Amino acid sequence: MKRWLTWAAGFAGLLGMLLTGVITADTRYAKAGDVRRQVDEIKVLQLKSEARSLSRDRFALEVERARRPLTRTERERLTQIEEELRDVEAEIRALHG
Numbered sequence: 001m002k003r004w005l006t007w008a009a010g011f012a013g014l015l016g017m018l019l020t021g022v023i024t025a026d027t028r029y030a031k032a033g034d035v036r037r038q039v040d041e042i043k044v045l046q047l048k049s050e051a052r053s054l055s056r057d058r059f060a061l062e063v064e065r066a067r068r069p070l071t072r073t074e075r076e077r078l079t080q081i082e083e084e085l086r087d088v089e090a091e092i093r094a095l096h097g
Contacts, residue, residue: 040095043091043095044095044096047088047091047095050088051085051088054081054085057077058078058082061081065078
């Protein structure tokens, strides 16, 4: 009987240590997931800021185009801005997805 109690106490202690390790690991991974989510949110904010800047540049060139014909360099820049804006918007959608 004494041997059984010793074995049961040892088993309970081992089980407790294992469960504590599992709970600790679970908590650590949950925190890592939270950090990853926050990093993605920061990336989205940065990309939205970049999109606003590109939109302002595009608007300025479109206003200029309404006043006079754009030069070749300005037309190329407008095309480049529009492509960059599409890429940024795609990245935002991918991070939200």
